[in-house]
Amino acid sequence: MSKKPESGEWAPPPGSWASSPGNRRSMLGNRSRDTSPERALRSLVHARGLRYRVAAKPLPKMRRTADLVFGPTKVAVFVDGCFWHGCPQHFVPPKTNPDYWSEKISGNVRRDRETDDRLAAEGWLVLRFWEHEAAGDCAAAVWDAVTGRRSGTRK
Numbered sequence: 001m002s003k004k005p006e007s008g009e010w011a012p013p014p015g016s017w018a019s020s021p022g023n024r025r026s027m028l029g030n031r032s033r034d035t036s037p038e039r040a041l042r043s044l045v046h047a048r049g050l051r052y053r054v055a056a057k058p059l060p061k062m063r064r065t066a067d068l069v070f071g072p073t074k075v076a077v078f079v080d081g082c083f084w085h086g087c088p089q090h091f092v093p094p095k096t097n098p099d100y101w102s103e104k105i106s107g108n109v110r111r112d113r114e115t116d117d118r119l120a121a122e123g124w125l126v127l128r129f130w131e132h133e134a135a136g137d138c139a140a141a142v143w144d145a146v147t148g149r150r151s152g153t154r155k
Contacts, residue, residue: 037131044139073149
């Protein structure tokens, strides 16, 4: 049973662990797909003539989805957010609830490595980009990987 807040005190809705109304609004606004960096990359890759699946499972029994999946060539593309995936350049640990966030981010990084290893074991090429990387550079890398695999020069 949850404790009722004193009058005027904010209480998160049941099931939420947000520490303030502002944090809750911010967290609700975080997208898990179709972020600006993903859309920019998809647009450039599509303009180059490559076709892909969006937010798809590379492996049927895998619970994780890649941002772009090139099934026939077995290329999975992930655009990782600097905060959620612990970017070495831009990640700043939150001051509020640091133990939770430390475990959350390190768990995300562990899951990313496990995903990479599992896909590689099945013959997939995994491309990971940070959200701050130039979309044009990422699109060129995707183009090189997919066309290289199509032509038989698997990387």
